[in-house]
Amino acid sequence: MNVREAMKKQADVAMMLSRHVLSFPPKDSNVIFSPASINTAITMHAAGPGGDLVADEVLSFLRASSIDELKTVFRKLSSVVYADSSACGDPKITSANGLWIDKSLPVNNRKYKDLFENFFKAVYAPVDFRSKAEEVRIEVNSWVEHHTNNLIMDLLPPESVTDETEKIYANALYFKGAWERPFEKSYTKDQDFHLVNGTTVSVPFMTSYADQYVRAYDGFKVLRLPYRQASNDNKREFSMYFYLPDKKDGLDDLLEKMASTPGFLDSHIPSYRDEVSLCRD
Template identity: 55%
Template sequence: MDNIEMKEKVGKSQVADQVSPIPSLSKIDLAEAMKKQNDVYMFLAGKVISTLAKTSNLVFSPASINAVLIMAANRPEEEETLRSFILSFLRSSSTDELNAVFGEICSVVLADGSASGGPKIAAVNGVWIDQSLSVDSSWNDLLVNSFKAEFAQVDFSTKGEIVRMEVNAWASRHTNDLIQDLLPQGSVTSLTNWIYGNALYFKGAWKEKFEKYLTKNKPFYLLNGESVSVAFMSNYENQYVKAYDGFKVLRLPYQQGRDDADRKFSMYFYLPEKRDGLDNLLKRLTSTHGFLDSHIPIYKDRVGKFRIPKFKIKFGFEASKAFDDFELNVSLYQKAFIEIDEVGTEAAAATAMRRLVGSPSMMPKMIDFVVDHPFLFLIREDRTGTVLFVGQIYDPSKSD
């Protein structure tokens, strides 16, 4: 296979080593813009789940989708129809606002913290443009310096399949080989104008790990009334857990790095009281402004029964099947993976978008938190509210 030379090779999650042309917003405006994008993330989750995986396991990365859409919106030569659609879809007033949000996410959320004991994070962007198209110098500078994108001009007219294989190899390389065959055969042709890609990798250790000797097989109840036997993790620690009307929330913090004072990563579990209550909970979560921020366990509580299933799943989809609005000769593909065990979490996602021509009480009550029926989960950076991964589990015994 021919090797396509990328004009800019940038290491994983490098975020501030060059002067960035990304505009700045006031702290208030940036905070509001971040909240809007977090609502968009949950809207995306609702659309994907309701359309493609209503009652099955799912994991995907709204943050990865967000990255490729913002890159596409920034190309000066792009037709206004697509740019207007992206701004509307992301509920933003301008590309400047989107770029400011992206800059904040890069500098706070996506910086690798493994050297200081925090989560290992790799976030890389890639752009493949047909050699017949012009490349504006200011746009190229934005890609390289701000988006840290690997860039290549390619020949889609005669080497579309070679480019597809190169993009897939790029996605695999930057996700620790967890994401394979991102772009399906036949998806890149002589009619392709460009491809924007994002690869995201996360590996974090629990702040309080689970002892393996406490892991026991227990029943997990399915929607059809049957059950499957799966491995459940447990411990005797107090937990960040809170009961709300019709559901409970658990927050499991990841270990922070020594220089991670400005960010905190956590995994959240949203458990409906009713075994068949996940659909109603999802509707509330995805349609209520600020739902995540208003349902966060702040204090540790005593727990009675406490079990969380181990699981490993992967999921892939084409966004045009989930979003009716993608009618602009644009296709968006994503594959994602997540695995949790006693030590922590490993998760990855890759996205490719291509375009064709044309105060606590003194004695807190005990709360049971037994995740033995379908539930929702997400991985979130708590300071910015950025959701890296979101998903649901209907049967943890299935890995695909």
């Protein structure tokens, strides 16, 4: 199995998910979501109790050849990407997984407890949804808050967990890093920001006059901002990427191009710094 090719397929799936998720919210809203978390939860579902009933649908959706391929991608992410080396100077990153399953289901709990705790490094918790649904909802919310440093609170709203709930698969992903080249606070100035509805609002723009990883492509530009990390970490590199359409109303077209072009992300990564007169994010 070619792990790199399997990872590339999941990057394409992430772009497809982005197009789907961003097509529903109002145009004047902000959206944050984690394709990696969705991938992890779906992989656990396919490998977990009753997963054989949805395996074909999962494999088709994630464009994977087998559950083993998905588990290989998960192993690569958890052992390399999500490995926390913050004590050595890398960004702080944690990924926590869990399955809350109704204890009345005819499931081999010993088998799946071993799989989830030892392979997925996950919580495996048989619970009583029938009479304690609200208590389980509070427990899951508390787990999410703890593993995201209290940044995600009340993930499951009231009445979202009922006596008919059978399973809850969860992934909590936390990341905190410092820029390799921090922005100077004194350079931050209010400027006009153009919204997709055609109006503008005044927002504080961080500004830098340093050389940047930036490149212009056909109809859009890409800016890469690396995070500071340990000098001896040669297995991975964390960066934030900004994709900016040339047209003020070009976001939908750019998103469509990103989602419909295989390998789009790998093909649009600035690899060297360029001198720029002004760089904002």
